[in-house]
Amino acid sequence: MKRVAILASGGGSNAGALMASMESDHPARTCLVFSNDAAAGVLNRARTAGVPTESLDHRAYPSREAFDGALHDLLTSYRPDIICLAGFMRILTPGFVGRWQGRMLNIHPSLLPAYPGLHTHARALEARDTYHGCSVHIVTPELDAGPILGQARLAIQPDEDADALAARVLRLEHQLYPTVLRRFSSGETDRIDLEADRVASRAQPDAQPDA
Ligand code: GRF
Numbered sequence: 001m002k003r004v005a006i007l008a009s010g011g012g013s014n015a016g017a018l019m020a021s022m023e024s025d026h027p028a029r030t031c032l033v034f035s036n037d038a039a040a041g042v043l044n045r046a047r048t049a050g051v052p053t054e055s056l057d058h059r060a061y062p063s064r065e066a067f068d069g070a071l072h073d074l075l076t077s078y079r080p081d082i083i084c085l086a087g088f089m090r091i092l093t094p095g096f097v098g099r100w101q102g103r104m105l106n107i108h109p110s111l112l113p114a115y116p117g118l119h120t121h122a123r124a125l126e127a128r129d130t131y132h133g134c135s136v137h138i139v140t141p142e143l144d145a146g147p148i149l150g151q152a153r154l155a156i157q158p159d160e161d162a163d164a165l166a167a168r169v170l171r172l173e174h175q176l177y178p179t180v181l182r183r184f185s186s187g188e189t190d191r192i193d194l195e196a197d198r199v200a201s202r203a204q205p206d207a208q209p210d211a
Contacts, residue, residue: 085106111153
């Protein structure tokens, strides 16, 4: 049975979906939910699910390296096989990433390599993209740039605003991340692509064809 540590900074809806998925014949279980914010909603979710929680306030450390060193030591004590970043709003140092490389996953709300970083939904709308979605990838030192394990996409609706789009993508995230984690926990690293719908209301003649 694989042990999974989840790192999150906010409400943790993705963390919730991951925790809920790891039951019965799933090859992994959550061993820890960690947050850099002791007040983060994700910690309450974990407590409710009976999952161990820890937090370290990054502001109490003199440098990124010092915080990441303390985080590494804390994580190691829980012996995770896999780390899932789920809305963890801290950039991790290359040293930390190197220690967990190949074992740390992240979910990002865009069809990477498009739109690494923040404000992905607004940027997809601004670009008048036909499709948007989310990606799960292996974490490497470069932000949002590691090998992609899975993507889920949807067709952007006419007149959809960034909030509505974000909400629809978040629902896709809750499907994609558990799907990828289950496969990854079984040693499967070939990429999976999920399609939310096939209604491309803004599709242009040269639009990306359906996969
Ligand atoms: C998600 O959109 C995730 O892709 C991004 O941060 C958000 C976290 O949401 N990295 P939640 O805390 O899982 O609800």
